[in-house]
Amino acid sequence: MAMIDRVWDLGYAAGWRLVRALPQQWAMRLFDLAADRAARSGGPDQLRRNLARVTSTRPDRVPDDLVQASLRSYARYWCEAFRLPSVDPVGLAEVVESSATGLDHIRETVGQGSGAVLALTHSGNWDVAGVWLAQRVGSPTVIAERLRPESLFRRFVRFREQLGFEIIPLTGGATPPFDQLVGRLRQGRIVGLLAERDLTGAGVPVRFFGEPTRMPAGPARLAIDTGVPLLPVSCWFTPGGWGFHVGEPIDTGRGVERATQLLADRFEAGIAAHPADWHMLQPVWTADIAADRLTRGTRPQAR
Structure with a gap:
């Protein structure tokens, strides 16, 4: 297992170096070719099952x-x-500013001296959204799932810290991550959470x-505990x-269960509008999760 972990770490390290050294067009072409090769074999079964739910059809259709x-x-x-650490963050924030909608929900919150919880799905490039936050609002605080090996986890932490994020490990920290996030929100900070996939089984x-x-x-x-807005992104x-x-704040006045369902509804609308950009190759629905519990954690999960 140590050898496999080492191979994963070296593979990611090589990817970071190689892709940043190539012209952008060449790098993207290589990634497209890899994606097309995977698609010719039918694509990952779980991806098909997930897309089947989104498009209301059967996996084989x-x-x-x-x-x-x-x-x-x-x-x-x-x-x-892989290329993001080499991109000009100021220029990138300007690009996001010119096309994003609903940013006033964040500005209004910050203007009132309040923090906010931004809830996202594994869609598009949320790291780019984080760069905008770091440049225009302040360093966002995010949770990082601990990967194996530890050296790979540290590599991802350094990557996002270079972008201006504050990283709190999901496990292994001296203070529970929930308590740390509460503290950041009460300081008026922005917390960003990928929130459509339950990793605990207790969601x-x-x-x-x-x-x-x-x-x-x-x-x-x-x-609810801090009184800050919950904003779906x-x-x-x-x-x-x-x-x-950035959508309007979720109504949290009727408790955690109702607010989470309202958030799920917003996620559903966003994914349905751009199904190809939902990068979910892992089980999400209850019917698919049991078998995955036996193997999850043996390799780095996507983001």
């Missing part, structure tokens, strides 16, 4: 071009992630694209850039 587009989108995320039951699953209680609980790719939308 998910269009091949949607699978290819999804894999290309996922490849684009990784290509951009809030919700209906998502018509089927039962669980989503983390953390975003709603943090907003949609991210997607455009041919020449990125799309971002």
Whole structure:
């Protein structure tokens, strides 16, 4: 296992160096070719099952071009992630500012001296959204799932710290991450959480694209406990850039369960509008999760 972990770490390290050294067009072409090769074999089974829910069809009827587009989108995320530390953050923030919608929800919150919980899905390039926050609002605080090996986890932490993020490990810290996030929010900080996939098995039951699953209680609980807004964020790719939308605050007045369902509804709308840009290759729905519990954690999870 130590050798496998070392190979993963060296592979990511090599990717960071190689992709940043290549011209952008060449790098993206290589990632497209890798995505197309995966698509020719039918694509990952779990991706097809997830897209089937989003498009209300059976896995074997998910269009091949949607699978290819999804894999290309996922490849684009990784290509951009490898290259992002070399990109001018000021210019990148200007690009986001020119196309994103709903940013006033964040500005209003910050202007009142309050923090906010931003809840996102694994869609588009949320790292780019974080760069905008770091440049225009202040360093966002995010949770990082601890990867194996530890050297790879540290590599991802350094990557996001270079972008201006504050990283709190999901596990292994001296203080529970929830308590740390509460402290940041009470300081008027912005907390960003990827929130459509429950990693604990103890999340809030919700209906998502018509089927039962669980989503983390953390975003709603943090907003309720600290009195800050809970803002859903949609991210997607455009041919020449990125799309971002910050939605109106979720009503948290009826408790964690109701707020989490409302958040799931917003996520559903955002994913349905841009299904190819939802990078979810892991089980999400209750019906798919049991077998994954036996193997999850043996390799780095996507983002």
